Amino acid sequence: MVRPSFEIGPIRVRPGQVKSVSLPITRLVTGADVDLPVRVVHGREDGPTVWVDAAIHGDEAVGVEVVRQVLAELDPKTMRGTLIAVPIVNVLGFMTGDRYLPDRRDLNRSFPGSARGSLASRIAHLMMTEVVAKCEVGIDLHTGSDRRTNLPQIRADLEDPRTRELAEAFAAPVMLHARIRDGSLRAAAREAGATVLLYEAGEAWRMDGWAIEAGVRGVRRVLAALGMTDALEEDPPTPSQASFKSSWVRARGTGMLHLEVALGEHVSEGQRLGGLFDSFGKRVRLVHAERSGVVIGRTEAPVVNSGDAVVHVAEV
Structure with a gap:
C-alpha cells in the first residue's frame, strides 16, 4: 500500500520527496512578505512524524546550522516517517540578530498563540497549527542568552518515561529535568500531546562548532531511536548525566x-x-x-x- 502524501499549508508532499513551503506570517511596510520557512522530508515508509525547530529566539544561530546539517544527511527514499524542519521560527528577529520580535515580545512566551493576537501570538499559532499539531515528537533547539554559553544539554521532563528514553538517546553530556515555562513551545506542545526535547548549547549569535556537532549527532540519534533512520556509525556515546x-x-x-x-x-x-x-x-x-x-x-x-x-x- 502506497503511503499517502503529507499536507502542509498549500502543498502536498509525496512519499520519498522533499519539499519546501513558505507559510505567510505578515507583510512589511515595503510590501515584502515575511514567511515561515518549512521543509518537509516525507519518507517512503510509514513511521513517526517529528519536527525540529530553531531560532525561536532570533539571536540563536547554532540550531539553524544543526537543522541544515541534519537535512543534508537525510534521504527521503530510505527514511521512515516524516520530518518537518523549521530552521528559523523568529524570522524577523533573526534578520537583525535580535532575540525578540519587533514589538519586544518573547516568542517563546507566546504559545499556543492566537490567529488574531499580536505578531508573536500569530507566529506561535501558525507554528502550532501547521507543524506541532501534525507531530508526535519535537526537538526545540536553543542557545544561551545574555552573553552566556551553555554546555550541550537536553532539558525535558525526565519523570516521563518516553521523554527520558529519547533524552537518553540524544546523549548530550547532561540531561536536566526542567520545569515547564508558561507560554513556551514546550509547554504548548506537551499540552497538545507531543513529546518534546529542548536542546541548549553554545552562545547566542555564535557558530560554536562543538555545540553544532553535538546537536547534529543528538538529533540523528533520536531519529534512529524512533526507527526513522539507521543508527549512526559511531562508538557508543557516553551516557548523559541526569540532573x-x-x-x-x-x-x-x-x-x-x-x-x-x-x-x-x-x-x-x-x-x-x-x-x-x-x-x-x-x-x-x-x-x-x-x-x-x-x-x-x-x-x-x-x-x-x-x-x-x-x-x-x-x-x-
Whole structure:
C-alpha cells in the first residue's frame, strides 16, 4: 500500500520527496512578505512524524546550522516517517540578530498563540497549527542568552518515561529535568500531546562548532531511536548525566570577572570558580561553588554587577 502524501499549508508532499513551503506570517511596510520557512522530508515508509525547530529566539544561530546539517544527511527514499524542519521560527528577529520580535515580545512566551493576537501570538499559532499539531515528537533547539554559553544539554521532563528514553538517546553530556515555562513551545506542545526535547548549547549569535556537532549527532540519534533512520556509525556515546537540581552562582560584588572553570568541568561545593577584580587589578571578591556538580553554563561577560549570574552548576 502506497503511503499517502503529507499536507502542509498549500502543498502536498509525496512519499520519498522533499519539499519546501513558505507559510505567510505578515507583510512589511515595503510590501515584502515575511514567511515561515518549512521543509518537509516525507519518507517512503510509514513511521513517526517529528519536527525540529530553531531560532525561536532570533539571536540563536547554532540550531539553524544543526537543522541544515541534519537535512543534508537525510534521504527521503530510505527514511521512515516524516520530518518537518523549521530552521528559523523568529524570522524577523533573526534578520537583525535580535532575540525578540519587533514589538519586544518573547516568542517563546507566546504559545499556543492566537490567529488574531499580536505578531508573536500569530507566529506561535501558525507554528502550532501547521507543524506541532501534525507531530508526535519535537526537538526545540536553543542557545544561551545574555552573553552566556551553555554546555550541550537536553532539558525535558525526565519523570516521563518516553521523554527520558529519547533524552537518553540524544546523549548530550547532561540531561536536566526542567520545569515547564508558561507560554513556551514546550509547554504548548506537551499540552497538545507531543513529546518534546529542548536542546541548549553554545552562545547566542555564535557558530560554536562543538555545540553544532553535538546537536547534529543528538538529533540523528533520536531519529534512529524512533526507527526513522539507521543508527549512526559511531562508538557508543557516553551516557548523559541526569540532573534534577541546578542553580546559578551569583556575583557578590562588582568587577572584571576572571573564571577558572570550563563547561563540563566537575566542581565541589566551596571550590573557587574565579574572582572579581577592579580596573587596577585589585581583587574585589572570589566566586565559590555553592553546590557540587558539573558546570553547564557560564557567563562570557567581562564585567559583572553584584547579583549577576556567573556559573550554572547542575547536581548529577
